[in-house]
Amino acid sequence: MFKKFSPSTDIAGQTPPKSSVQRSIRAAVLQQWKIGPETLEEIWPKKETLIHVKCREHISIYTIQSVPLFFQHFDGPFYPTLRLLHQCKLISPETYSDNKPTLKQCIDADPFLLPKVGVDRGAIRFLLAGAPMMCPGLTSAGGYLPPPEEALPKGTVVAVHAEGKEHAVGVGITELGTEEMRRVNKDVAVEIVAHLGDDLWALQTL
Amino acid sequence: MSSSDQQEPQPVRPLQVIYCQICTFPPEYCEFGSSLTRCKEWLQGANSQLFDKYYSDEALQSKIGTLSLEAQAKLEKDTAKKEAKAEAKADAALKKKMASQVSIKRIERNKRKHVTAIHGLEAFDVDLKKASKFLAQKFATGASVTKNAQGLDEIVVQGDVSGDVLELIEGGAGPLKGVPADNVVIIEEKKKKTQE
Numbered sequence: 001m002f003k004k005f006s007p008s009t010d011i012a013g014q015t016p017p018k019s020s021v022q023r024s025i026r027a028a029v030l031q032q033w034k035i036g037p038e039t040l041e042e043i044w045p046k047k048e049t050l051i052h053v054k055c056r057e058h059i060s061i062y063t064i065q066s067v068p069l070f071f072q073h074f075d076g077p078f079y080p081t082l083r084l085l086h087q088c089k090l091i092s093p094e095t096y097s098d099n100k101p102t103l104k105q106c107i108d109a110d111p112f113l114l115p116k117v118g119v120d121r122g123a124i125r126f127l128l129a130g131a132p133m134m135c136p137g138l139t140s141a142g143g144y145l146p147p148p149e150e151a152l153p154k155g156t157v158v159a160v161h162a163e164g165k166e167h168a169v170g171v172g173i174t175e176l177g178t179e180e181m182r183r184v185n186k187d188v189a190v191e192i193v194a195h196l197g198d199d200l201w202a203l204q205t206l
Numbered sequence: 207m208s209s210s211d212q213q214e215p216q217p218v219r220p221l222q223v224i225y226c227q228i229c230t231f232p233p234e235y236c237e238f239g240s241s242l243t244r245c246k247e248w249l250q251g252a253n254s255q256l257f258d259k260y261y262s263d264e265a266l267q268s269k270i271g272t273l274s275l276e277a278q279a280k281l282e283k284d285t286a287k288k289e290a291k292a293e294a295k296a297d298a299a300l301k302k303k304m305a306s307q308v309s310i311k312r313i314e315r316n317k318r319k320h321v322t323a324i325h326g327l328e329a330f331d332v333d334l335k336k337a338s339k340f341l342a343q344k345f346a347t348g349a350s351v352t353k354n355a356q357g358l359d360e361i362v363v364q365g366d367v368s369g370d371v372l373e374l375i376e377g378g379a380g381p382l383k384g385v386p387a388d389n390v391v392i393i394e395e396k397k398k399k400t401q402e
Contacts, residue, residue: 086223086232122277125284128238167223167232196231197239 001059001073003130005199007206012054014063014206022050025062029070029078032157033113035088043084044069053206066205071194077157077173079193080113082201085159085168088113114159114171115152117178117190118144121163127170128197133160133190135181145178152178160190170195224253234260240292242285303329308375308385311393312368320366325354327361327385334359336381344379345370368392 017025026044030037044050044064053061053068061071062078070078080088119133120142127133138145142163146152154177160170172190174181181189194200225232228248229239233256236245249257308326315321324341328334334351338361342349349363363371369392374380376387 083223122281124235124238125281128235165232165234167234169235196235197229201230 001193002198002200005055005203007203010056011206012056014051014053016049017052025050025078032077033080034115035113039088043088061200061206063206068200068203068206071200073193079157079171082168082171082194082196083204085113085171114157115146115150116144116161116168117146117152117158117172117174118142118161118163119169124162124165124169127160127162127192127195130192130195130198132175132188132192133170133172134187135176135185135189138189139182139185145181148179154180157193158190160192160195224256227252236260237285240288242289304386304389306330306389308390309393310368310371310390311395312366313395322363322365322367322371323354323360324363324371325358325360327382328359330385332385333381334361337361338363340380340382341367341371341374344374 026040029035030040048064050069051063051066053063055061058074059071060073061068063069067083068081069084070080072078117133117138119127119137120140122142123133123137137143144161152158152174154174156174158172158174159168160172161167162169170192171194172192175188175191176184223232226236226239226245226248228245229236229241231239233245233249233253236242236249239245246257246261249260306326306329308324308330311323311325313321313323327337338349338351341361341363345363345365345367347364347367349361351359352362354360372387372390372392375382375385375390378384
């Protein structure tokens with residue numbers, strides 16, 4: 001979605017939405033993400049007004065103090081930006097001072113915002129180029145999918161993590177249910193919406 | 207960043223995440239960027255603890271993880287190639303930047319009146335909008351960013367200020383900083399004579 005994005009040509013306008021709209025956005029975010037009201041308050045204080053940045057192709061980015069926090073396509077779900085995803089981790093990197101965490105540990109230690117999936121090391125390169133994630137990358141030994149009892153349906157917003165890394169590399173939306181991924185083990189599993197190094201990442205402020 | 211939530215464990219304060227100053231990725235992803243050597247240098251200087259964590263021998267060993275040796279070798283080769291490519295690209299961009307020209311054009315509007323069009327500033331990372339505002343204030347005239355006939359942005363200042371603009375660029379004033387004065391040319395454009 002943000003593979004090509006330049007603020008000068010792709011932004012149509014910036015407006016603060018009405019406070020009632022802001023309230024409904026807040027409610028929607030609380031409902032869609034695994035986040036408590038207190039935590040949300042920390043990243044989006046009530047006093048700060050949200051700015052709605054309208055972009056081409058029905059993309060809306062929401063910013064606070066001109067820092068993008070989350071975005072939305074049309075009326076779809078809210079996606080957090082990667083920087084926000086990195087900020088909202090329960091366990092800080094310092095805890096892992098001596099041994100490198102396994103992917104599973106990272107994922108268990110990081111229950112915030114979005115459900116997680118993980119890809120193996122070989123897929124990172126492609127992910128950073130903006131490619132969608134294929135099933136084998138998730139089902140292989142280095143990858144991670146939630147256990148069957150927490151299976152995710154199709155169309156879930158997920159944080160994409162990578163083998164041996166503690167930070168998320170991308171935000172995506174599942175194209176198949178996680179159980180289906182295990183069964184089919186072929187073709188696109190997660191469509192990547194934003195990834196490390198895309199044009200949204202390059203924009204620190206809007 | 208308040209610390210009011212110490213007593214209850216539930217609300218989580220946003221973390222300050224360390225990002226690489228060179229490639230802006232979290233340092234663990236530098237190896238996938240196009241400037242690994244420089245990133246490594248930076249991290250070693252800035253945060254040696256993290257550097258040891260990511261680039262010590264055992265870390266490198268465990269990183270290979272599930273990948274086969276050949277795949278790893280290929281990956282390394284790719285990274286090196288990518289790095290060289292990015293460097294060459296940056297070099298070329300710099301060269302191009304240094305070769306690009308800024309033109310200050312004095313355009314005759316009628317016999318005694320002129321406007322000054324400044325073109326090519328954006329190649330030197332000048333914010334055109336800010337620069338035009340600055341010039342307008344400096345000369346107490348109107349200045350605007352407009353598209354010229356070729357569809358490129360330029361600053362148009364009312365009045366003949368070409369000499370003064372050149373001086374400002376030489377002095378590196380305000381938003382015009384970083385523009386080498388050698389690349390600036392002054393052009394004069396006379397109105398074509400209409401048929402009499």
